[in-house]
Amino acid sequence: MKISELDKKKVLVLGTAKSGIAATHYLVQAGADVTVNDGGTPSVEDVETLQTLKVETIFGSHPLSLLEGVELIVKNPGIPYQIPLLQAALAQGIPIWTEVELAYRATGASWVAITGSNGKTTTTTLVHELLRRGQARVHLAGNIGFPAVEIAQQAQAGDVIVIELSSFQLMGIDAFQPVSAAFLNLSPAHLDYHGDVASYAEAKARIFENMEASGRLVVNADDRHVMQLSEQTAAQRLTFSRKQSAYARVEDGMIIIGETPVLPVNELALGGGHNLENVLAALTLIEPFAIAMTDIQDVLRTFGGVAHRTEYIGEFKGRKVYNDSKATNNVATEAALSGFTAPIVWLCGGLERGADLSPLRHAMTHVKHVIGLGETGQRFAELAEQQQVAATVTQAMEEAVKAAFDVSEPGDIILLSPASASWDQYKTYEERGEHFIRSVQEQGGAAK
The missing domain is CATH 3.40.1190.10 (Mur-like, catalytic domain)
Structure with a gap:
């Protein structure tokens, strides 16, 4: 089906949110006969937008009757194909697109x-x-x-x-x-x-x-x-x-x-x-x-990267500082540690989940000092001692960052890569990362 053929075609948009609303806008402009269905309750803003677009809406369930006469379904990516409505659509040979396909043809x-x-x-x-x-x-x-x-x-x-x-x-x-x-x-x-x-x-x-x-x-x-x-x-x-x-x-x-x-x-x-x-x-x-x-x-x-994902914060007092707060497990932290060859002062720790920390050993080649933080701080310090690496145990982020500047030298890397969830002290990893950045700025002054 080409985009030019959408005029007067009966299209079912499955799911609201950003992609569903954007798809509906486009389809209406293209002249399609659009019905929007959401198995839940859309936001007030989405409902008001759909009312303005004057499309038919059905919320709260996915009745099979929706498929009558439908020639195309544009669905929210997160809706699984296993729901009965989509299984029936597949059986009937109705094309099912995400809005990416709609965009490509537009x-x-x-x-x-x-x-x-x-x-x-x-x-x-x-x-x-x-x-x-x-x-x-x-x-x-x-x-x-x-x-x-x-x-x-x-x-x-x-x-x-x-x-x-x-x-x-x-x-x-x-x-x-x-x-x-x-x-x-x-x-x-x-x-x-x-x-x-x-x-x-x-x-x-x-x-x-x-x-x-x-x-x-x-x-x-x-x-x-x-x-x-x-x-x-x-x-x-x-x-x-x-x-x-x-x-x-x-x-x-x-x-x-x-x-x-x-x-x-x-x-x-x-x-x-x-x-x-x-x-x-x-x-x-x-x-x-x-x-x-x-x-x-x-x-x-x-280019410092995406926030909280080995994000380069800047150079402070000759130390390059990275925020990898999103690293909530060993795999993510291993990848971060293995990417540096300069000496690393590694800030790590957070929520105690009983994870085995031993897989991190092979990635600690360039770590010169471990600063354990939060509930698992002591366990990370013990890991450091096993590797004959110096360690400091702290509780608060400000204390950890001050220690990082104290034990580091110009040319070193200061890296927050917790290998732990943030929920012992923070609501989200973003909040943890932002606190880290503020603490670095307080300790290190202006970035170079």
Whole structure:
């Protein structure tokens, strides 16, 4: 179904929230006969918007009678396909899209798309920042921007839309075809929605199923599952790796894309091994857009990342400070610790959940001092002692940050990467990270 054919077509929008409301706006403008259904109770604001649009609405359940005469369903990504309404729609052959597909058909702009289990938001944001230095108008869409269909209506032919895509969104595409796409990594997630890892992986792999030989697919050479899934792609497949030879790689501390040296790793504002992988992927994605090397280098030296995800706060008293408050488990903290070669003063700890901390040992190569914080602070100090690393135990964030400056020297890294949830002292990891930043600013003065 082409967008030009939407006039007078009967379309069911399933779910409200941002994507559902944006899809409804667009469909009404396109002349479709729209019904909006939500199994719950939408917000007052959404109800008022739908009343203004004069569409039929049914809330509180998903009656099968809704399918009568329906030619297309545009659903909220989070609504599972297992509900009876969607199972009946599938049986009847009714197309089911997410608003990403609607957006793709609404514009002549080019799409750069990023998916993966981890790193999507940072990579997408970095790609957007890099492409902004080029000649084309660039838009940010999806989970970290505005709804895709809303952005698509603003974009013109020749523009570029950069979008982060979840497995939920990708299950609802049909013709969507990015010119450049990345599949960063794959680890078990959302199994309550997908049922098993194979189904989850299949949904992620849809990002490249419509790509042609002219497209560029960027994949993680160190992820066996991603490599296997992408073997049959028609697109040009380019690999990245911080551990082995690949198209995008690190040689003697230098980032190399193809045959082009870009920047020494130690000049990146972004920290953490996972963020180095995100940088390699982003640089490969944007290579065809001919961004000037001086602009690329400037972005890489100043882009601090996404808030609370190994976010570069700045240099204070000669120490580079990073906020990785979102690291609430071992895996995230291992990735952060492994990305630095300078001495690290590591602030860690939080809610006690009884987690085994021993897997963190191998990532502590460059840690010079551990500052244990909160309920698990003492356990992290004991981990440090086992590794013959100095340790300090604190309770309050201000105390921990003061200790970090006291035991560190110019040239060191001060890293908050708790490997623990925040709920012993904070409502959210964001609140913890913001408290860390304030404490650093109080202790360290103005950032360099």
